[in-house]
Amino acid sequence: MSFEGSAADWVAWTRTPGHDSYWYHREAFFDLLPPPGRAALEVGCGEGRVCRDLAARAYDVTALDLAPSLLAAAREADPAGRYVLGDAARLPFADASFDLVVAYNSLMDVEDMPGAVAEMARVLEPGGALCACVTHPLSDAGRFESREPDASFVITGSYFGRRHCGGTFERNGLSLTLWSWCYPLEAYADALEDAGLLIEAMREPAPTRDYRGYDQRSRVPNFLMLRASKA
Amino acid sequence: MSLQQAWAGQAEDWSRWARTPGHDSYWLFHRDRFLELLPPPGRLTLDLGCGEGRLPRDLGERGYRVVGLDVTPALVDLAREADPGGEYVLGDAAALPFEDASFDLVLAFMSLMDMDDPARAILEAARVLVRGGRFCVALEHPINSAGAFVSREPGSPFVIEGSYLEPHRYANAVEKDGLQMTFTGDHRPLEGWFGMLEGAGFAIERVREIGDVSSRRWSRMPLFLHLRAVKR
Numbered sequence: 001m002s003f004e005g006s007a008a009d010w011v012a013w014t015r016t017p018g019h020d021s022y023w024y025h026r027e028a029f030f031d032l033l034p035p036p037g038r039a040a041l042e043v044g045c046g047e048g049r050v051c052r053d054l055a056a057r058a059y060d061v062t063a064l065d066l067a068p069s070l071l072a073a074a075r076e077a078d079p080a081g082r083y084v085l086g087d088a089a090r091l092p093f094a095d096a097s098f099d100l101v102v103a104y105n106s107l108m109d110v111e112d113m114p115g116a117v118a119e120m121a122r123v124l125e126p127g128g129a130l131c132a133c134v135t136h137p138l139s140d141a142g143r144f145e146s147r148e149p150d151a152s153f154v155i156t157g158s159y160f161g162r163r164h165c166g167g168t169f170e171r172n173g174l175s176l177t178l179w180s181w182c183y184p185l186e187a188y189a190d191a192l193e194d195a196g197l198l199i200e201a202m203r204e205p206a207p208t209r210d211y212r213g214y215d216q217r218s219r220v221p222n223f224l225m226l227r228a229s230k231a
Numbered sequence: 232m233s234l235q236q237a238w239a240g241q242a243e244d245w246s247r248w249a250r251t252p253g254h255d256s257y258w259l260f261h262r263d264r265f266l267e268l269l270p271p272p273g274r275l276t277l278d279l280g281c282g283e284g285r286l287p288r289d290l291g292e293r294g295y296r297v298v299g300l301d302v303t304p305a306l307v308d309l310a311r312e313a314d315p316g317g318e319y320v321l322g323d324a325a326a327l328p329f330e331d332a333s334f335d336l337v338l339a340f341m342s343l344m345d346m347d348d349p350a351r352a353i354l355e356a357a358r359v360l361v362r363g364g365r366f367c368v369a370l371e372h373p374i375n376s377a378g379a380f381v382s383r384e385p386g387s388p389f390v391i392e393g394s395y396l397e398p399h400r401y402a403n404a405v406e407k408d409g410l411q412m413t414f415t416g417d418h419r420p421l422e423g424w425f426g427m428l429e430g431a432g433f434a435i436e437r438v439r440e441i442g443d444v445s446s447r448r449w450s451r452m453p454l455f456l457h458l459r460a461v462k463r
Contacts, residue, residue: 138395142389153391154388154389154390155389155452156386156388158450159440159452160442160450160451184453185421193436198436199435201429202421202422202429204422219393219397220395221420224421229434
């Protein structure tokens with residue numbers, strides 16, 4: 001799945017500080033990472049905000065995306081960065097090229113999620129880590145009944161199986177249409193197991209308190225984050 | 232009341248519930264799904280929270296040499312009575328009466344959420360395992376213990392009214408086919424369980440989410456969570 005069709009909307013959405021959930025969850029994700037090492041790869045970098053934040057934290061990052069216009073936006077914002085056009089299912093890198101692979105909200109957006117995880121494992125050196133953030137499988141399965149802080153979270157369909165999730169989001173005059181795949185936890189875990197990766201850590205962070213949806217999202221989290229290592 | 236006291240009060244109801252063939256999910260699918268998670272029989276297996284002993288008895292028939300441990304005296308007595316050749320120990324999972332590296336497999340089948348100090352029990356499981364040994368766990372799935380179906384209708388919504396992330400105690404009184412049982416335990420989110428395993432030096436190699444394919448409701452939602460962890 002490529003974001004090429006909605007690239008301009010996405011750049012506006014992501015580059016407005018405080019606009020979306022990223023700003024209120026990113027520190028929890030960076031806490032999960034191993035310290036900066038030899039070479040990191042970000043798969044599905046989009047317009048590049050995670051990659052720029054990693055570089056600011058002293059990681060030596062190469063970033064990859066499938067959408068040319070997002071990659072162009074990433075290069076423009078970070079002329080010194082290394083940005084590569086490519087497919088997560090066929091990473092254009094030799095085996096064991098990296099000691100860290102980051103997939104921040106991108107595993108739901110690839111057509112072949114297990115294939116992408118296998119590729120991430122291939123380009124990791126032994127002992128290297130894959131750190132991923134995905135939309136939380138529980139959150140994907142249902143929705144809050146209203147905007148009230150104590151609104152019930154309701155699941156009317158099935159938690160299991162691969163499902164198409166998404167829609168058009170409007171906020172503060174910005175609009176974004178996102179469609180991606182949703183999976184139960186077991187599907188991600190199976191992909192990691194099949195790729196020879198062991199889960200070392202898992203987090204379900206509540207957002208920071210300044211997030212407008214804090215009351216609901218400190219009850220049912222937006223994201224699930226994990227670190228898995230290659231044996 | 233501690234969880235230990237709650238379960239001591241449920242010992243009779245539990246043994247009737249567990250020993251009526253076909254009565255609960257153990258007989259229908261849960262035992263077989265858990266057996267799929269286990270490595271083949273090795274040197275010595277420890278079952279934490281064995282209760283009246285149905286799992287150690289079934290594992291014994293399948294070639295595992297098992298030590299069953301439980302903190303409730305009445306349940307350990309029942310386990311010994313049903314399996315005089317078996318090895319059953321009265322003891323606390325949070326202070327195991329075994330040497331370091333005594334076992335190559337430790338099990339906790341539907342017992343960690345019923346313990347007062349599961350973090351300590353998981354540290355103890357790591358201590359008594361050899362390096363490379365496996366810790367296989369079945370839990371009430373955290374999504375299950377966070378909410379409930381609003382009705383018994385097949386299409387009933389599943390609703391979380393409170394918090395999934397906040398740990399809390401539950402006590403579910405169930406009556407089925409004339410048998411009664413109150414399941415008392417502590418809800419924790421996934422992060423709670425994974426955090427305890429991480430803190431004890433385990434890495435998780437397999438995760439399974441178990442529904443009930445024969446149920447219109449529970450084929451949509453996970454009942455149980457299975458984890459296989461390796462001591463590194």
